[in-house]
Amino acid sequence: MVQMELSNLTTEQRNQNSMNLDRMSTLEILKTINDEDKKVANAVNAVIPKIDIAVEHIYKALGGGGRLFYVGAGTSGRLGVIDASECPPTFMTPPEMVQTVMAGGNGAFFNAVEGSEDSEEQGLADLKGKSFTKYDVVIGITASGRTPYPIGALKYAREIGAYTVSLSCNKDSLISSYADCDIEVVVGPEVLTGSTRMKSATAHKMILNMISTTTMIKLGKVHQNLMVDVHASNYKLRERAKRNIMEITNVSYEKAEEVLNETNNEVKPAIVMIEAGVSVQDAKKAIEHSDGYVREAIDYFS
Template identity: 45%
Template sequence: MNTRGHLLTEQVNVNSANLDRLSTLELVDLFNQEDVNTLNAIAGARVELASAIDTIADSLRQGGRLFYIGAGTSGRLGVLDAAECPPTFCTPPELVQGILAGGAGALIKSSEGLEDIASDGAQAMADNQIGQHDVVVGITAGGTTPYVHGAIEAAKQRGAKTIFIACVPANQVASIADIDIRLPVGPEILSGSTRLKSGTVTKMALNILSTGTMVKLGKVYGNRMVDVAVTNTKLLDRALQMIQDLTQLDRENARKLLEASGRSVKAALLMHWTQVDRSKAEAILSQNHGQLRSAVESTKDS
């Protein structure tokens, strides 16, 4: 008996009924038209997304961690977002983590059958020693994945904050999570293929959650990623360009300042603006919880 046919993500899209008869250009145009729904879905969840950002930021300030958990495409998107936080925001790898049903091997080889085991999701919470300061974000496009529901239930029992992300309305699939983010984008162009619009809107939501959280944690100055980890040529160039833009130094002096700071853009900027040495800059930043703007303002008051 089919118990999923009523779900929005499983329904047939009338706009793509003749998909196999479209010209290539018509096919591309249809994707473009349908993807407008992702923007509308994000707008519809703006309050819940903002609440989630504040919840995550508060928890991380208290020493907690952020975990994404899911199966298939949803889980892979969580792993991707987590993996991008260290190079973008210089966060320790353990601060934001992605848990995928089936583990690392499922990143490249489908193991969707594992999504049906709720106890595995609960076990993942135990394995990662989820606690009261942690936040667990369960991601499931169709909203029914037992692995995710098992994780959410176990995380709540362990005192963690929980967030649920799905692309179906709450009246189709309920959740016990503290924050319930719904991103209904309508039936997929390819019926049931939730790696399409549902995957796109999920990626958008995760971008907003992680970036918004890092802004709240002081990883950003203006709209610059001043906590960038300078680990390769591209990121070195980005760091130097930021310093040049914000200090009006030429490239050579920007490079000297960056090296003197221990390759910390925030420390380099604070050293330049307040004329303190690296040790003092690091101390001021620490006193201001890594917030560059408040660190600069604190020196004006002293």
């Protein structure tokens, strides 16, 4: 029965464009992979309305103090770890705001833990172990759409009234039936049959990028198209912070550095200080008053 279910999945079908993969030249293999990869963006484009719905709910949840959890096994879990781990340095979010629950634990990121994906109960227990509440949001990631681990997590989340999102690569995925918002990005059969670390994973990476970045923009973490909540914790990020201040306020490098030092490397108050001509204390108060939105903080003094 399981074999029949798998064989019917688009992600498990043989790609007619790569049937002679083992007889192709290096250049032919590379071109075949690239031709298939070109299809991914169009597949993602087709599900943007669903991504929009997910982002609106995630934005409201995070704005109200909730958290976002990615749940997955294998490559799906790794994609969640990558996206979640980039949020603190890019948007200066607390580590607990965006988290990943991965089958087999954190160690499975580097070394596959065989069989860890096969338990709904473990997915439920691992999410519950994060003190998950109805105010949080969970995204279950599975290319096949039938992986028990994230399905168990979504079942639990729905039971307690939390918003649930599924991210799969097959139409009418099993996991979709447990999601308030089902995102089914159908990229077609893989070049290497069943190797969903390829097109399927690329599509999911693109969508996770879209979800986290758009949510953070809506939360005021971006001004124009610049990162203004960047955690300037090393040389590269401090230099980026100075460039962003210079771009927005048209001050010199020296002035940007001076004001950034005053704010203890926080970009938002530095911008408000320069644009509104106020002290660091007043700038921070205005940012707090405007819920972190730079434009509104500057307008506060007009």
